[in-house]
Each structure stands twice: as C-alpha cells, then as structure tokens.
Amino acid sequence: MYKRRLIPILFFRNGWMVRSQQFKIHQIIGDPYSHVERMKEWDVDELVILDISTDQNITHNRKDYKIKPVENILELIRKLSIESHMPLTFGGNIKNINDIETIICNGADKVAINTITNTNPNIITESAKIFGRQAIVSSIDYKIVEGKAIAFSDKGRIMLEEDPIELGKRLEGLGAGEILLQSIDNDGEARGYNYEIINNLVDSVSIPVIACSGAGNKFHILDCFNKTRAEAIAAGNIFHFTENAYPIFKAFLKINRSDIR
Amino acid sequence: MKKKLALINMGIGNINSVFNALVRLNYKPYIVEDGKSLLKYSPTHIILPGVGAVGEALNSLEKKQFIMALNDLVIKKSVFFLGICLGMQILAKTCEEFKVYNALGWIEGNVKRLLNNNLSLPHMGWNTIKISSGNSFLKNINNEDMYFAHTNVMYCEKSVEIGKTYYGTNFTSIVKKKNILGIQSHPEKSGRIGELFLQNFYDQN
Numbered sequence: 001m002y003k004r005r006l007i008p009i010l011f012f013r014n015g016w017m018v019r020s021q022q023f024k025i026h027q028i029i030g031d032p033y034s035h036v037e038r039m040k041e042w043d044v045d046e047l048v049i050l051d052i053s054t055d056q057n058i059t060h061n062r063k064d065y066k067i068k069p070v071e072n073i074l075e076l077i078r079k080l081s082i083e084s085h086m087p088l089t090f091g092g093n094i095k096n097i098n099d100i101e102t103i104i105c106n107g108a109d110k111v112a113i114n115t116i117t118n119t120n121p122n123i124i125t126e127s128a129k130i131f132g133r134q135a136i137v138s139s140i141d142y143k144i145v146e147g148k149a150i151a152f153s154d155k156g157r158i159m160l161e162e163d164p165i166e167l168g169k170r171l172e173g174l175g176a177g178e179i180l181l182q183s184i185d186n187d188g189e190a191r192g193y194n195y196e197i198i199n200n201l202v203d204s205v206s207i208p209v210i211a212c213s214g215a216g217n218k219f220h221i222l223d224c225f226n227k228t229r230a231e232a233i234a235a236g237n238i239f240h241f242t243e244n245a246y247p248i249f250k251a252f253l254k255i256n257r258s259d260i261r
Numbered sequence: 262m263k264k265k266l267a268l269i270n271m272g273i274g275n276i277n278s279v280f281n282a283l284v285r286l287n288y289k290p291y292i293v294e295d296g297k298s299l300l301k302y303s304p305t306h307i308i309l310p311g312v313g314a315v316g317e318a319l320n321s322l323e324k325k326q327f328i329m330a331l332n333d334l335v336i337k338k339s340v341f342f343l344g345i346c347l348g349m350q351i352l353a354k355t356c357e358e359f360k361v362y363n364a365l366g367w368i369e370g371n372v373k374r375l376l377n378n379n380l381s382l383p384h385m386g387w388n389t390i391k392i393s394s395g396n397s398f399l400k401n402i403n404n405e406d407m408y409f410a411h412t413n414v415m416y417c418e419k420s421v422e423i424g425k426t427y428y429g430t431n432f433t434s435i436v437k438k439k440n441i442l443g444i445q446s447h448p449e450k451s452g453r454i455g456e457l458f459l460q461n462f463y464d465q466n
Contacts, residue, residue, distance in 0.1 A: 002380075002428055003387040003406060043452060045387060082281045087408055087450045107277045109312075109410070109450070131274055132313045132347070134383040134410040177383050177412075208381045231381055261387045261406055 003261040005045040005232035015069020021188030023156035042246040051092030081107025114139040128175035138176035183213040190216025267304035274312035282449035296330030311347025349443030370417025377429025407446035
C-alpha cells in the first residue's frame with residue numbers, strides 16, 4: 001500500500017539550525033549536526049533541509065556556544081549521505097544548474113528551488129531533463145493578501161503576480177516533479193494547516209504535493225492527513241520542541257490511518 | 262572465489278547514495294567510468310544505479326562503451342547484475358520518455374509512463390513490494406515497504422516478475438532473469454530491508 005509521508009523540515013541559517021516564524025523571526029535552536037543525528041535516529045520517511053542563510057560569510061560565532069557554526073553546508077549533506085539512508089531534499093540559495101549538480105553529486109536525492117524560477121523558469125525544464133523530474137521539487141510560498149492567496153519568492157520578500165494554484169500548474173508544466181507548499185502566514189504559528197489551499201493545489205496538479213506550515217500538535221497533522229489529499233505533510237518547529245516528537249506522532253498517526261509507514 | 266563488485270558511473274545523477282550504502286555494508290565497491298575499465302576489472306557482481314532521464318542514461322552508456330562490455334560480462338559470462346530504478350528500466354527492449362529509445366533488451370518488455378487512474382506522478386515515497394515468487398535474491402524479504410521515485414515502469418513478461426507494487430494499478434517492481442536482477446525502488450534509501458536486498462545480491466555465488 002502507498003504510504004503518505006511525514007517529513008521534517010530543518011531550516012539552516014548562517015551556520016545554525018533555526019526555527020522560523022512567518023519567514024521573519026528566526027531563533028537559533030542548535031548545532032546542525034546534532035539535529036541531523038536525531039533525524040537519523042528517528043528513521044524519518046524523508047528529510048528536507050532548507051538553507052535560508054542571508055550572509056555569505058558566517059562571522060557569527062558566539063562565545064557562549066561550545067559548538068562552532070557549520071560553514072560548509074555541502075559537508076553536512078555529504079555526511080548525511082555517507083551515514084544514513086534517508087531520502088534527502090536540499091533547497092535554498094540555488095542560483096543555477098551547476099548548484100543543482102553540486103548538491104545532487106554531494107548526496108542529495110532532490111533539490112528544492114524557488115526564487116531562481118522567476119528569472120529563469122527554464123532551469124526546471126533543463127534540470128529535469130538531466131536529473132529526472134523526480135529530483136526537482138518546486139517550492140511555493142504564499143500569503144493571504146486582501147483575502148486572496150498570492151505567491152511570494154525570495155524568502156517571502158518579493159510578491160509575485162500569480163496565486164499559488166496558477167503557479168503550481170505552471171511549474172508542473174515546466175517539469176517540476178513535486179511541489180513543496182509553504183504558507184508564510186502559518187509558518188511557526190502552530191494553529192493548523194490551510195486545508196483549502198492545499199486541496200485546491202492538489203486538485204489542480206498531477207504531481208505530488210508536500211503540504212507544510214502550521215503544525216502545532218499531532219492533531220493538526222492528523223487533520224491535515226484526513227482533510228487533504230496531499231501525498232506528504234511536512235512540519236518544522238514542532239519536531240524541535242517535543243521530546244521524540246517524530247516517533248510519537250508516527251505512532252499516533254498509525255493508530256488512526258493505515259497509509260502511514 | 263573473491264568477490265569483485267563494480268559500480269557503474271554513467272556520469273549523470275548521484276551514485277553516492279548506492280556507493281555509501283555498499284560501504285556501510287563493508288563491501289568495497291569499485292566505481293567504473295567506462296566499458297574498458299569494467300572489462301579490465303573483471304567483476305563478479307555489477308550494480309547499475311540509475312537516477313535521471315533515460316535518454317541521457319542510454320547515451321552515456323553508449324558513449325562510454327558500457328553496452329558492449331555489459332553484454333559480454335552479463336550475457337556471455339553470466340556475471341551477477343543488479344539494475345536499480347532507471348538501471349532496471351534500461352534492461353527492457355524499449356523505453357519511452359519524450360521518444361522511444363532502444364535499450365539493452367535483456368528483458369522482453371517496454372518501459373513507459375505508469376497508467377494509474379490519475380494518481381500523482383512521479384510515484385514518490387514508500388510503498389509495499391509484494392513478493393510474487395521467492396528465490397535466493399529475496400531471502401528473508403517478504404512484503405516490505407521500500408522507497409520509490411519514478412514515473413515510468415516496465416511492462417514485461419510475467420515470468421520475470423518476482424515482485425509487484427500497487428499504485429492505482431499493479432506494476433512490476435522487481436524482475437529476475439537468470440543472473441540479472443532489477444528493482445524499481447531504491448534499496449539504498451530503504452533502511453534495513455534495502456540493505457538486506459543488497460546483501461542478498463552480493464551473497465550470490
């Protein structure tokens with residue numbers, strides 16, 4: 001039986017893992033290696049790491065932290081690929097096909113791209129031709145503006161002209177293999193997923209959708225599985241603040257649904 | 262006899278995942294870049310990992326003179342062969358993706374888009390492989406979940422199908438013909454059961 005996935009997302013910013021709120025507030029939650037280590041122990045269905053770094057040079061190194069920031073994210077990907085068998089998607093700050101190749105050759109199975117697609121939509125088509133469309137995840141961030149959902153790019157800073165549904169259809173046409181849907185309003189707010197937008201997108205495209213943003217407890221996640229047809233559900237912050245959150249949630253979901261691994 | 266495991270690098274996509282999985286099992290995979298070095302290495306086991314597009318893959322196999330070498334080793338000399346994902350698909354006679362390509366033709370069948378009653382494609386994530394015929398390649402493996410990431414599947418003669426998977430419809434997920442094995446899912450990404458699958462392959466004598 002086909003299993004729907006529960007996917008933790010780690011946000012990497014300027015050397016550290018962070019929690020994110022509305023794409024604006026970011027609090028450091030620790031050393032990337034120990035977070036990745038925990039994901040391995042949890043045997044997650046799949047892992048997404050998004051690099052939302054702003055500074056190219058990581059100078060920040062607080063004296064009260066015993067651990068140093070991670071300067072080379074590729075090293076982290078390599079280590080993951082050497083030590084674990086988790087399917088891994090990596091995204092953020094991707095500028096061109098060479099970046100995609102570098103990330104994949106260092107051990108990621110898929111890349112998530114967003115901002116670059118606005119100036120160079122063909123990057124999806126070209127990279128899908130080389131790496132297969134299953135390796136290309138298009139990420140869509142959206143916000144409700146005057147009652148209407150509008151897509152944003154560049155970490156929520158640039159408002160686009162399309163709504164997330166139209167954009168999703170266009171990205172599928174270009175060759176994307178999967179869509180990661182994030183709600184800027186719901187990011188880090190822990191008040192549940194936006195089922196309506198998720199279902200609209202799922203019904204409008206024929207590639208898998210990973211629904212993200214809004215999980216505040218295990219019931220939100222179960223509700224999202226029950227009320228939407230998204231192939232996968234992702235969450236970020238919630239996995240950091242509850243002891244053994246992933247295995248506990250998985251056990252809870254399995255009692256309630258048969259299509260959980 | 263000492264085992265020699267060759268890992269074919271078509272030069273597209275990521276072979277590190279398979280390489281690393283084999284190293285975790287304490288094997289010593291030798292990465293070969295072209296047909297000549299494959300023949301020279303004279304392996305007992307060959308793995309062809311494949312992610313990417315079929316056109317690029319076949320092009321690269323041809324250009325790097327792998328096809329001749331593989332026909333010699335696998336068909337004439339019966340070296341054990343495992344094709345993973347795209348590596349399984351190119352075992353068929355033809356593969357359709359944008360256009361129809363002639364593939365290795367070791368297995369009577371053709372590869373095309375999975376017709377699955379409007380479920381999303383690519384077929385992405387964990388799904389169960391139902392073992393339809395047991396043999397030494399599948400020792401201790403019963404109906405297990407493995408990780409898939411593909412759009413096309415092989416439509417082939419039922420006599421070579423030893424595992425199948427349901428995604429809107431049943432499709433062939435493991436094929437076996439003599440010394441040749443192919444799997445549509447990614448054992449290197451499928452935890453303990455994936456390791457067991459790779460172990461069984463390596464244990465063939």
